[in-house]
Amino acid sequence: MNAVLALDTSTEQCSVALKVGERVVTRAAITPREHSQRILAFVQEVLAEQQIELSAVDALVVGHGPGSFTGVRIGVSVAQGLAFSQNLPVIPVSTLIALAQQAIRLHGSEQIISAIDARMQEIYVAPFINKNGYAQQLATEQMAPLDDVTVQPWWAELNAESTIHGAGTGWTTYAAELNPSAAVTVLDDVTLPLAEDMLQWALQHGTTVQAADLEPLYVRNEVAWKKLPGR
Known part of the structure; x- marks a missing residue:
């Protein structure tokens, strides 16, 4: 094309x-x-x-x-x-794929959790890895309450020993709730x-x-x- x-x-x-x-x-x-x-x-x-x-x-x-x-x-x-x-x-x-792809384009991110603020203390969220320069989705998109995100099974699909980037307004809006131990590096320039x-x-x-x-x-x-x- x-x-x-x-x-x-x-x-x-x-x-x-x-x-x-x-x-x-x-x-x-x-x-x-x-x-x-x-x-x-x-x-x-x-x-x-x-x-x-x-x-x-x-x-x-x-x-x-x-x-x-x-x-x-x-x-x-x-x-x-x-x-x-x-x-x-x-x-x-x-949109969650697009955020992960933006993180790869701007930062060369290898592991990304995309999260968009869904209001009312909930987010749209999905995890990704970088496969040859393109976002590969590890789990289906979901809407989740903030206190459910840190216990999602898909965390096992990510390597906790390597950097995990957070992309999207979910991370910038709810940083304290989603990232209390700073396990995720939030990308302040990848929000939308x-x-x-x-x-x-x-x-x-x-x-x-x-x-x-x-x-x-x-x-x-x-x-x-x-x-x-x-x-």
Whole structure:
């Protein structure tokens, strides 16, 4: 695929990335109440900067959650609209994967626990390792109360003797509750997912779906932890 457009509005941050050949251009802004106005403007800006039309794009990547209910719906709806208009395949990417990929890009992280503040003393969380420069997920995304996170079975999948990085607003918001013994090194500059990391990960590991089959990733706290197949 020569031209791939990525977008995300799942959290407070609205972001877009467009890769044409080897060149990637991006836009990002923290605008929690303006996503519906900003996202299409960002899309037009990156298309103009890359000097192509939407009709020249080969595929779309979208952050489909977990995150803000409204933000996730906006991103999925916009991606579906753009995909339907050009008959484009869509690659959905988890916001937690995007955070882990960002940690790898910026810090070369080897072990990452991504956590997004889900409000009401809960977080969306999942563990990852770095496999050849890409985030490999060790367990399914879940919503967990703060006091449940430190006793999750997936901690056994991580090497406590090596550095574990914490990425996302869950860590920066609830540092005292989640990290009382400082077992996790919190990355203060990796707090919100970005479309550019979704794009990078999707091109190597993403799975395409048709626009009609694109679904938001809503995670509820009754979902039990599951080790992923082959892990």
